[in-house]
Amino acid sequence: MSVQAWTYFFVALSFGLYLFIAWRTRVRDTRGFYVAGRGVPAAANGMATAADWMSAASFISMAGLISTMGYAGGVYLMGWTGGYVLLALLLAPYLRKFGHYTVPDFVGDRFASDLARVVAVSCAIFISFTYVAGQMRGVGVVFSRFLEVDIHIGVIIGMAIVFIYATLGGMKGITWTQVAQYWVLITAFLIPAIAISIKLTGSPLPQAGLGSTLEPSIAGETGVYLLEKLNQIQADLGFSSYTATFVGGWDKVNVFCVALALMVGTAGLPHVLVRFYTVKSVKAARWSAFWALLFISLLYLTAPATAAFARYYMIDSLNGKTAQELPSWFENWEKTGLILWMDDGDGVMRYSAGDDNEIFRGGSLSHAELSSIQVDHQAWLDSDGAEGADGRTALRARGLSGPDRDIIVLATPEMAELASWIIALVAAGGLAAALSTASGLLLVISSSVSHDLYYRVLRPNASESQRLSVGRSVIGVAVVVAGVFGIYPPGFVSQVVAFAFGLAAASFFPAIVLGIFSKRVGTIPAVCGILAGIGFTAFYIIACVFFGMETWTFGLFANGISPQGIGTIGMLMNFAVTLGLTPLFPKPGKEIEAMVDAGREPEAAGPAVMIESAPEH
Amino acid sequence: MSDSTDAAGSRSDSTDSASGRDASMDTAGSRAAAALQSYWRANIRIMAVLLGLWALAGLGAGILFADTLNAYRISGTGFPMGFWFAHQGSIIVFVLLILAYCLYMNRLDNRHRRELESTRQEG
Numbered sequence: 001m002s003v004q005a006w007t008y009f010f011v012a013l014s015f016g017l018y019l020f021i022a023w024r025t026r027v028r029d030t031r032g033f034y035v036a037g038r039g040v041p042a043a044a045n046g047m048a049t050a051a052d053w054m055s056a057a058s059f060i061s062m063a064g065l066i067s068t069m070g071y072a073g074g075v076y077l078m079g080w081t082g083g084y085v086l087l088a089l090l091l092a093p094y095l096r097k098f099g100h101y102t103v104p105d106f107v108g109d110r111f112a113s114d115l116a117r118v119v120a121v122s123c124a125i126f127i128s129f130t131y132v133a134g135q136m137r138g139v140g141v142v143f144s145r146f147l148e149v150d151i152h153i154g155v156i157i158g159m160a161i162v163f164i165y166a167t168l169g170g171m172k173g174i175t176w177t178q179v180a181q182y183w184v185l186i187t188a189f190l191i192p193a194i195a196i197s198i199k200l201t202g203s204p205l206p207q208a209g210l211g212s213t214l215e216p217s218i219a220g221e222t223g224v225y226l227l228e229k230l231n232q233i234q235a236d237l238g239f240s241s242y243t244a245t246f247v248g249g250w251d252k253v254n255v256f257c258v259a260l261a262l263m264v265g266t267a268g269l270p271h272v273l274v275r276f277y278t279v280k281s282v283k284a285a286r287w288s289a290f291w292a293l294l295f296i297s298l299l300y301l302t303a304p305a306t307a308a309f310a311r312y313y314m315i316d317s318l319n320g321k322t323a324q325e326l327p328s329w330f331e332n333w334e335k336t337g338l339i340l341w342m343d344d345g346d347g348v349m350r351y352s353a354g355d356d357n358e359i360f361r362g363g364s365l366s367h368a369e370l371s372s373i374q375v376d377h378q379a380w381l382d383s384d385g386a387e388g389a390d391g392r393t394a395l396r397a398r399g400l401s402g403p404d405r406d407i408i409v410l411a412t413p414e415m416a417e418l419a420s421w422i423i424a425l426v427a428a429g430g431l432a433a434a435l436s437t438a439s440g441l442l443l444v445i446s447s448s449v450s451h452d453l454y455y456r457v458l459r460p461n462a463s464e465s466q467r468l469s470v471g472r473s474v475i476g477v478a479v480v481v482a483g484v485f486g487i488y489p490p491g492f493v494s495q496v497v498a499f500a501f502g503l504a505a506a507s508f509f510p511a512i513v514l515g516i517f518s519k520r521v522g523t524i525p526a527v528c529g530i531l532a533g534i535g536f537t538a539f540y541i542i543a544c545v546f547f548g549m550e551t552w553t554f555g556l557f558a559n560g561i562s563p564q565g566i567g568t569i570g571m572l573m574n575f576a577v578t579l580g581l582t583p584l585f586p587k588p589g590k591e592i593e594a595m596v597d598a599g600r601e602p603e604a605a606g607p608a609v610m611i612e613s614a615p616e617h
Numbered sequence: 618m619s620d621s622t623d624a625a626g627s628r629s630d631s632t633d634s635a636s637g638r639d640a641s642m643d644t645a646g647s648r649a650a651a652a653l654q655s656y657w658r659a660n661i662r663i664m665a666v667l668l669g670l671w672a673l674a675g676l677g678a679g680i681l682f683a684d685t686l687n688a689y690r691i692s693g694t695g696f697p698m699g700f701w702f703a704h705q706g707s708i709i710v711f712v713l714l715i716l717a718y719c720l721y722m723n724r725l726d727n728r729h730r731r732e733l734e735s736t737r738q739e740g
Binding site: 066071073074075077078081082084085086088089090093207208210211212213225226227228243244245246252255256259260263283286287289290293294297300301304600601602 | 653656657660664667668671675676679680681683684687691694695696697699700701703704705707708709711712714715716718719722723725726729730
């Protein structure tokens with residue numbers, strides 16, 4: 001069978017599985033809809049959390065980012081896993097003990113204020129929409145690249161699938177679909193990594209292969225470490241060393257701030273937090289944080305290996321080759337514009353950091369723009385520079401030097417010359433990663449609107465079935481909005497992912513931590529802290545990204561803090577404002593104190609879930 | 618709901634009460650409160666230790682000392698140590714930290730439950 005036939009087969013098979021699970025897990029009450037009836041076993045919740053967490057970006061783009069960033073790519077690896085330690089130790093067990101449905105629910109109850117609740121709802125919705133738009137786009141991209149379906153139709157198919165299983169099964173359907181999606185995506189990620197590891201280093205463990213010596217048949221000599229060889233090649237081509245720390249804009253302060261912002265942001269993301277409400281007990285909440293990180297680490301420990309292997313392999317198989325010597329994967333991916341060759345006329349491909357680089361990517365250029373550049377370039381070549389224009393200069397000026405980072409994961413199976421069914425599996429894996437994250441986010445949007453706004457603020461006496469149908473319709477509307485964002489992506493989507501993490505770091509994390517570990521912090525200091533944190537972070541990112549503001553050095557650092565890392569400063573600001581104002585305002589009331597105490601008590605001592613058994617739930 | 622306030626309340630009541638039964642209830646109540654307090658203190662202690670290790674591995678070895686550590690190589694492999702911590706080591710440490718927390722807290726929960734039961738039996 002061809003790659004395309006296999007892809008259709010795997011995509012249809014996995015979609016059929018998701019729909020089957022949706023039908024088996026359909027729900028009738030809000031408890032099932034919002035928190036899966038609190039009956040999810042810890043290990044299954046760990047898998048669901050892992051799938052929820054690993055988005056199209058983790059699956060498709062992260063290895064590519066690491067591959068071009070080298071050491072500094074570690075900020076994503078550390079940032080996106082380190083947050084789980086904070087989650088497991090500081091948040092998950094307590095949130096489960098409080099037994100709410102959503103994160104704004106906790107913030108609203110702990111600080112006894114609808115203002116806090118509404119601020120939390122707005123943050124949750126904004127963060128989730130930012131993210132979900134990217135996921136829908138990811139679905140479209142996978143469809144268009146592997147199945148040659150129009151990107152818009154791809155988005156619509158993805159929307160329809162998510163719509164069915166999210167409205168039918170709510171959190172229960174989403175959870176069990178995510179468990180299936182985890183296995184699809186991890187298999188699709190590991191198999192090519194293992195294959196390319198064996199090919200390059202002879203080690204079947206990619207994690208160990210990264211530190212091993214290259215196969216003599218590939219390196220041409222024995223005993224050369226892959227990383228050493230890669231550093232040497234990088235230096236020869238004018239790139240910075242792969243393993244060297246703190247090169248270019250990634251100085252120590254920025255690496256630190258970005259990693260910490262991603263860690264704290266991870267711990268504050270509403271779609272991850274809400275997963276810990278779905279398990280049976282506090283003990284299960286702790287264990288599911290462990291399982292989640294263990295399952296995530298399978299992909300995150302493999303990604304740096306894939307990154308380095310693909311980097312080495314790509315340079316080795318492209319640089320200095322003539323058109324006849326080029327591998328077949330290059331031609332396949334050249335069609336997609338992810339990788340382009342602008343020759344200088346000698347017929348030999350050159351990849352370097354300098355002006356003689358001949359490898360580029362299409363980026364967001366339209367088909368027409370790209371082909372006009374290519375036509376000009378051909379004219380320039382044919383006339384020895386008398387006519388046309390040098391395409392290399394044009395693309396370099398647009399910042400499009402080097403291949404697209406997505407190609408690292410997408411083309412790895414072909415680089416390793418794997419069977420066509422494995423290449424097809426990667427498509428199903430990318431779709432699983434995008435759909436699982438999208439559905440988790442859509443549920444957060446739905447529960448924020450239908451539970452926190454409609455039920456807790458607007459209509460406290462709404463009946464169970466009213467709340468369920470509001471929840472279902474909000475998910476429906478959210479799917480459509482997300483789909484529209486996916487079809488007509490606002491230019492800012494890719495730029496504001498940093499925004500989601502920064503906002504989560506500067507708003508939810510300090511508020512929840514202080515809410516649990518301090519009985520003294522009252523409503524006004526907490527709300528002021530949240531507003532100060534979000535306000536500052538939002539201002540800085542918007543000003544830097546959209547209005548070209550210079551990054552700030554705060555008079556302390558050699559380089560300004562990048563907008564990706566500003567969440568760290570926003571979080572510190574939130575803590576400082578809240579703690580600074582706390583002594584000036586009255587203590588929270590007796591009920592709040594009792595609620596905090598109940599959350600800290602081990603399960604054996606008090607009633608299992610106090611809030612949940614209260615009449616308003 | 619709050620054990621600490623309950624305990625404080627029963628302590629002040631017991632000074633007025635002459636009944637022996639009330640007095641034994643009081644000691645049972647305050648022992649339960651003391652058990653809860655020591656549970657919370659142990660919880661905070663393990664948290665502080667593990668978060669310290671978290672910062673040391675992720676933010677320390679992976680970032681702040683990465684340039685110094687990069688001068689050394691993990692023997693038998695091609696990994697410079699700072700790079701390894703940033704790309705793999707810190708993640709492995711993170712997984713182990715959560716595992717340690719789960720195991721420790723389970724033991725602490727069980728010990729606390731046993732303490733409460735013995736308190737209840739004696740009272």
